[in-house]
Amino acid sequence: xxxxxxxxxxxxxxRNEEAxxxxxxxxxxxxxxxxxxxxxxxxxxxxxGVGKQTIYRWWPSKSDLLLDALVEGARGLAPAPDEGDxxxxxxxxxxxxxxxxxxxxxxxxxxxxxxxxxxxPRAAGLLRSFTEDRRRVLRGLLERAAARGELSPAADLDxxxxxxxxxxxxxxxxxxxxxxxxxxxALAAALARQATASP
Amino acid sequence: xxxxxxxxxxxxxxRNEEAxxxxxxxxxxxxxxxxxxxxxxxxxxxxxGVGKQTIYRWWPSKSDLLLDALVEGARGLAPAPDEGDxxxxxxxxxxxxxxxxxxxxxxxxxxxxxxxxxxxPRAAGLLRSFTEDRRRVLRGLLERAAARGELSPAADLDxxxxxxxxxxxxxxxxxxxxxxxxxxxALAAALARQATASP
Amino acid sequence: xxxxxxxxxxxxxxRNEEAxxxxxxxxxxxxxxxxxxxxxxxxxxxxxGVGKQTIYRWWPSKSDLLLDALVEGARGLAPAPDEGDxxxxxxxxxxxxxxxxxxxxxxxxxxxxxxxxxxxPRAAGLLRSFTEDRRRVLRGLLERAAARGELSPAADLDxxxxxxxxxxxxxxxxxxxxxxxxxxxALAAALARQATASP
Amino acid sequence: xxxxxxxxxxxxxxRNEEAxxxxxxxxxxxxxxxxxxxxxxxxxxxxxGVGKQTIYRWWPSKSDLLLDALVEGARGLAPAPDEGDxxxxxxxxxxxxxxxxxxxxxxxxxxxxxxxxxxxPRAAGLLRSFTEDRRRVLRGLLERAAARGELSPAADLDxxxxxxxxxxxxxxxxxxxxxxxxxxxALAAALARQATASP
DNA sequence: CGATAAGCGAGACGGTACGTCTCGTCTTTGA
DNA sequence: TCAAAGACGAGACGTACCGTCTCGCTTATCG
Numbered sequence: 001x002x003x004x005x006x007x008x009x010x011x012x013x014x015r016n017e018e019a020x021x022x023x024x025x026x027x028x029x030x031x032x033x034x035x036x037x038x039x040x041x042x043x044x045x046x047x048x049g050v051g052k053q054t055i056y057r058w059w060p061s062k063s064d065l066l067l068d069a070l071v072e073g074a075r076g077l078a079p080a081p082d083e084g085d086x087x088x089x090x091x092x093x094x095x096x097x098x099x100x101x102x103x104x105x106x107x108x109x110x111x112x113x114x115x116x117x118x119x120x121p122r123a124a125g126l127l128r129s130f131t132e133d134r135r136r137v138l139r140g141l142l143e144r145a146a147a148r149g150e151l152s153p154a155a156d157l158d159x160x161x162x163x164x165x166x167x168x169x170x171x172x173x174x175x176x177x178x179x180x181x182x183x184x185x186a187l188a189a190a191l192a193r194q195a196t197a198s199p
Numbered sequence: 200x201x202x203x204x205x206x207x208x209x210x211x212x213x214r215n216e217e218a219x220x221x222x223x224x225x226x227x228x229x230x231x232x233x234x235x236x237x238x239x240x241x242x243x244x245x246x247x248g249v250g251k252q253t254i255y256r257w258w259p260s261k262s263d264l265l266l267d268a269l270v271e272g273a274r275g276l277a278p279a280p281d282e283g284d285x286x287x288x289x290x291x292x293x294x295x296x297x298x299x300x301x302x303x304x305x306x307x308x309x310x311x312x313x314x315x316x317x318x319x320p321r322a323a324g325l326l327r328s329f330t331e332d333r334r335r336v337l338r339g340l341l342e343r344a345a346a347r348g349e350l351s352p353a354a355d356l357d358x359x360x361x362x363x364x365x366x367x368x369x370x371x372x373x374x375x376x377x378x379x380x381x382x383x384x385a386l387a388a389a390l391a392r393q394a395t396a397s398p
Numbered sequence: 399x400x401x402x403x404x405x406x407x408x409x410x411x412x413r414n415e416e417a418x419x420x421x422x423x424x425x426x427x428x429x430x431x432x433x434x435x436x437x438x439x440x441x442x443x444x445x446x447g448v449g450k451q452t453i454y455r456w457w458p459s460k461s462d463l464l465l466d467a468l469v470e471g472a473r474g475l476a477p478a479p480d481e482g483d484x485x486x487x488x489x490x491x492x493x494x495x496x497x498x499x500x501x502x503x504x505x506x507x508x509x510x511x512x513x514x515x516x517x518x519p520r521a522a523g524l525l526r527s528f529t530e531d532r533r534r535v536l537r538g539l540l541e542r543a544a545a546r547g548e549l550s551p552a553a554d555l556d557x558x559x560x561x562x563x564x565x566x567x568x569x570x571x572x573x574x575x576x577x578x579x580x581x582x583x584a585l586a587a588a589l590a591r592q593a594t595a596s597p
Numbered sequence: 598x599x600x601x602x603x604x605x606x607x608x609x610x611x612r613n614e615e616a617x618x619x620x621x622x623x624x625x626x627x628x629x630x631x632x633x634x635x636x637x638x639x640x641x642x643x644x645x646g647v648g649k650q651t652i653y654r655w656w657p658s659k660s661d662l663l664l665d666a667l668v669e670g671a672r673g674l675a676p677a678p679d680e681g682d683x684x685x686x687x688x689x690x691x692x693x694x695x696x697x698x699x700x701x702x703x704x705x706x707x708x709x710x711x712x713x714x715x716x717x718p719r720a721a722g723l724l725r726s727f728t729e730d731r732r733r734v735l736r737g738l739l740e741r742a743a744a745r746g747e748l749s750p751a752a753d754l755d756x757x758x759x760x761x762x763x764x765x766x767x768x769x770x771x772x773x774x775x776x777x778x779x780x781x782x783a784l785a786a787a788l789a790r791q792a793t794a795s796p
Numbered sequence: 797c798g799a800t801a802a803g804c805g806a807g808a809c810g811g812t813a814c815g816t817c818t819c820g821t822c823t824t825t826g827a
Numbered sequence: 828t829c830a831a832a833g834a835c836g837a838g839a840c841g842t843a844c845c846g847t848c849t850c851g852c853t854t855a856t857c858g
Contacts, residue, residue: 115314147814175360187362193398438812566763575755
């Protein structure tokens with residue numbers, strides 16, 4: 001399906017990065033296409049023109065692959081702006097983050113990985129470290145605002161982070177409301193108000 | 200596994216409520232026991248001493264069963280207090296809600312159902328309506344506070360609800376932090392501050 | 399309501415003999431068709447319109463299935479004649495036996511099972527007991543001749559059996575010469591001569 | 598596994614005979630060790646401390662390698678004696694042949710190659726020419742006896758050869774009886790009797 | 797004597813088949 | 828007359844091999 005014209009060149013005993021890329025691309029395409037249908041490893045392998053073992057050589061399980069496909073898609077999504085103002089920084093960050101998660105392939109991958117994580121401890125670990133990383137970025141943004149004295153002393157940074165990503169995941173997984181930019185802006189404003197309000 | 204001593208009595212052509220209860224009980228036990236291992240319908244049927252068809256007679260799919268097991272466990276958890284004060288109402292509600300979701304069987308069921316919902320549209324619908332119901336309760340609480348004039352005109356009730364349940368689900372599914380009562384209280388205070396702060 | 403040509407009727411909790419028959423039939427057809435190509439379980443399942451698990455429910459491994467397909471095909475091949483004369487009894491038996499083994503499906507099954515038996519101890523056991531059974535029939539024929547005093551006292555019945563089946567298997571597996579009826583007759587005559595010759 | 602002390606010296610652009618020998622040795626060791634388990638090319642390569650390609654450079658397929666390992670082991674086993682007497686010549690030849698095939702590595706190789714031959718036409722061809730060669734030796738022995746006038750005019754030389762090797766292969770592949778020297782002697786005597794008996 | 801040719805260990809690659817697992821549907825049979 | 832028992836079709840999972848390919852190295856041979 002992916003690259004029909006021309007076989008991939010072998011790379012001998014070295015990992016074939018092109019094959020790895022084809023796998024990730026196929027994974028993302030299938031995630032995007034099949035709406036939550038559940039993507040099979042066989043399908044990914046076939047779409048990438050790859051033996052199944054080549055997938056399992058580099059990714060210990062389907063979850064790892066999906067997470068990588070997701071990270072690939074989410075690359076560069078969260079630059080963590082620093083404009084000197086909590087409100088605008090938050091708005092910029094959450095808007096970008098929501099926009100990234102709105103990408104169909106990214107959204108599908110996030111959802112599938114989250115689903116795997118509920119069954120497979122290994123997937124849970126992967127997802128945990130992925131989210132940990134994202135949390136740290138947002139927390140850094142908040143810490144800079146705190147250092148500038150913008151936040152009320154009562155503000156709980158971790159709880160703020162939980163609220164921001166909580167809304168994201170909640171909407172993503174339940175699907176009761178879209179991840180619009182307006183929603184991101186409203187959430188940013190609300191969190192800024194909460195963080196600056198005196199107790 | 201479940202009811203060793205004594206066979207269940209047949210009830211003729213009427214639904215055997217005792218069997219249904221045994222199924223739910225077995226489901227909850229397996230959810231609780233198998234830490235995220237993924238519970239199979241066959242396992243539930245065997246544990247309940249029940250034919251698989253008896254399960255599918257009353258629940259159209261595994262997700263429906265798990266959701267019922269969950270609701271069974273969560274029964275009465277959300278009384279939506281009305282004490283006349285936003286802060287204490289929110290604290291009471293969130294504390295009770297977090298406590299309910301902390302129950303191992305309830306947590307496991309929520310996680311499994313959420314996982315199913317990412318693949319199966321039917322499960323997604325079920326989860327959606329389940330959460331919709333919970334959202335409505337919390338929104339009612341907020342609306343009453345608004346009617347009492349406690350909220351800033353800028354407060355976005357739906358967004359507040361998303362923040363509250365977002366934190367719950369986010370912690371539940373990612374597992375980076377526990378659903379303690381302290382967390383519930385802190386969240387309640389933060390949301391109250393946000394809702395009452397002037398823009 | 400075993401309706402339209404094609405679908406098999408379910409048999410509920412009982413083994414579906416029709417499905418088993420379809421599996422054996424498909425196995426024999428594929429054995430016959432694919433000249434030694436090696437028949438896959440998936441192919442058999444697909445050809446029989448059956449889930450793979452249904453095969454593995456009744457046959458613990460591919461070898462068992464192939465052996466059954468073979469026995470099915472070889473049914474009634476070895477009536478062990480008793481006409482009161484060693485020469486004609488042997489000729490009749492070997493001719494019938496060779497004719498049976500000349501059937502493409504039977505030959506293919508024999509060869510495949512023999513191949514499996516060289517790797518898989520379980521298959522080896524199966525093949526052993528299959529051949530044991532055939533040996534016993536031929537040995538009975540020889541014993542009756544011995545009881546009639548037709549054999550030299552020096553005749554070694556087991557060795558005669560080994561010679562007869564040895565030629566069969568040797569030709570079958572190496573393929574250097576066909577299992578013609580003339581060959582069976584010549585072998586019968588040679589063995590009779592050997593068995594009756596005085597040391 | 599094979600050569601622990603010291604790496605093999607490179608031979609530059611010349612074929613490294615030592616590597617070839619290590620491969621054959623590893624193959625024979627694994628055949629002997631793994632009781633019918635089925636020896637993989639990867640395992641042989643690893644045991645010989647050799648790249649897989651080095652195997653495929655010199656042997657076009659696994660069967661070729663196994664057959665070579667076998668021939669290596671069976672070297673000099675079949676001198677085709679000529680003592681001027683059918684009985685003793687046959688006994689000497691069959692005893693030596695059975696003894697050779699009793700060697701665990703030789704037996705395993707013969708069995709594995711025979712197994713391959715049932716699936717792979719190339720392996721079938723190899724096995725065929727290997728057996729053809731052995732047949733010719735035994736047939737030569739018989740022809741000399743015939744030239745000496747020892748055989749009955751009714752004797753069918755090819756059928757005698759088939760019986761001798763048939764018993765060998767039959768016992769080897771089915772495993773119902775061992776390839777003892779006593780069996781070889783008995784077989785030789787029986788075949789001599791058959792060949793000399795008047796019709 | 798330096799360039800070149802080939803063998804070598806290593807191991808990734810595309811493929812095929814294996815045997816296991818679970819889902820949701822179906823029918824029989826035991827109480 | 829139900830419901831337990833469990834077989835069934837479907838299809839994904841992760842593993843084991845096969846025979847091919849390329850890399851980076853080493854050594855003999857040839858210009």
